[in-house]
Amino acid sequence: MNEATGLLVSNHNLVYNALSFATATLGISFVFFLVSRSRVSVTYRSAVTMSAMICGVAAYHYWRMFTNFAGGSWNEGYRYADWLLTVPLLVAELVVVSGASKEIAKKVTPRLVIAALLMIATGYPGEVADHGSSARYTWFIISFLFMLYVLYELFAGSIGKTLKSQSGEIGKKLNNLRYVLVATWVVYPIFYLLGDETSFIAKIFNLSAEQSGTVIQVGYSISDIVAKAGYGLIILGIATARSDAEGYRAA
Numbered sequence: 001m002n003e004a005t006g007l008l009v010s011n012h013n014l015v016y017n018a019l020s021f022a023t024a025t026l027g028i029s030f031v032f033f034l035v036s037r038s039r040v041s042v043t044y045r046s047a048v049t050m051s052a053m054i055c056g057v058a059a060y061h062y063w064r065m066f067t068n069f070a071g072g073s074w075n076e077g078y079r080y081a082d083w084l085l086t087v088p089l090l091v092a093e094l095v096v097v098s099g100a101s102k103e104i105a106k107k108v109t110p111r112l113v114i115a116a117l118l119m120i121a122t123g124y125p126g127e128v129a130d131h132g133s134s135a136r137y138t139w140f141i142i143s144f145l146f147m148l149y150v151l152y153e154l155f156a157g158s159i160g161k162t163l164k165s166q167s168g169e170i171g172k173k174l175n176n177l178r179y180v181l182v183a184t185w186v187v188y189p190i191f192y193l194l195g196d197e198t199s200f201i202a203k204i205f206n207l208s209a210e211q212s213g214t215v216i217q218v219g220y221s222i223s224d225i226v227a228k229a230g231y232g233l234i235i236l237g238i239a240t241a242r243s244d245a246e247g248y249r250a251a
């Protein structure tokens with residue numbers, strides 16, 4: 001048993017390593033996206049800048065989480081502060097590379113950003129509520145509805161139609177981007193549920209309170225790496241392909 005965190009040593013080490021790994025991966029991704037900006041034309045540069053911002057902000061928060069955890073304290077607020085800043089950027093950069101007209105982008109971006117903010121803001125009170133409490137499930141459902149709205153826009157709304165209407169290599173990449181977004185987003189509510197040992201899903205796996213606490217932290221950390229750095233790579237790929245197609249040659 002680790003005296004500071006109350007976790008079994010093996011579980012403590014797993015969370016410690018996941019937080020450390022995420023700090024390093026996101027920190028180096030920040031540098032990578034910064035230096036990659038010149039590979040794309042001015043039109044798409046803001047998307048790559050956003051990837052750098054997302055990874056930089058996240059590296060800072062992971063560093064805070066890692067040092068806190070290593071020192072025996074924990075504040076879930078760091079995660080949510082990180083998501084509050086990064087998740088709206090993730091949806092905004094998708095619009096930049098989507099090929100949507102300026103009018104559509106202007107209309108849809110604020111809607112997507114606000115829905116993403118509300119999804120995170122309403123998830124937080126549930127995350128810190130007592131395990132098994134009705135507050136935990138009520139906030140879950142409210143937050144989930146905002147997530148469904150974002151997915152609706154990406155599949156059926158005007159951005160969804162713009163993404164679907166494009167052919168060739170870029171069309172294929174945009175479609176992949178959309179599916180990567182769905183796949184990386186849906187795992188968060190699943191880890192939220194797994195993190196409460198009284199939930200039906202944690203019971204299926206017979207998780208103890210300690211195992212639940214480990215699964216949620218390791219799960220969120222891995223998901224963040226894929227949803228931030230991995231997703232950023234796909235965005236960069238699309239931005240590069242669009243720049244090439246428009247005749248841009250990097251210096």
Ligand code: RET
Nearest residue numbers: 123140143144147185188189192227228
């Ligand atoms: C919460 C609370 C429970 C309900 C739902 C949630 C959704 C979280 C999501 C987070 C995405 C984070 C990303 C971070 C990457 O940088 C808040 C866990 C629906 C979708 C993509």
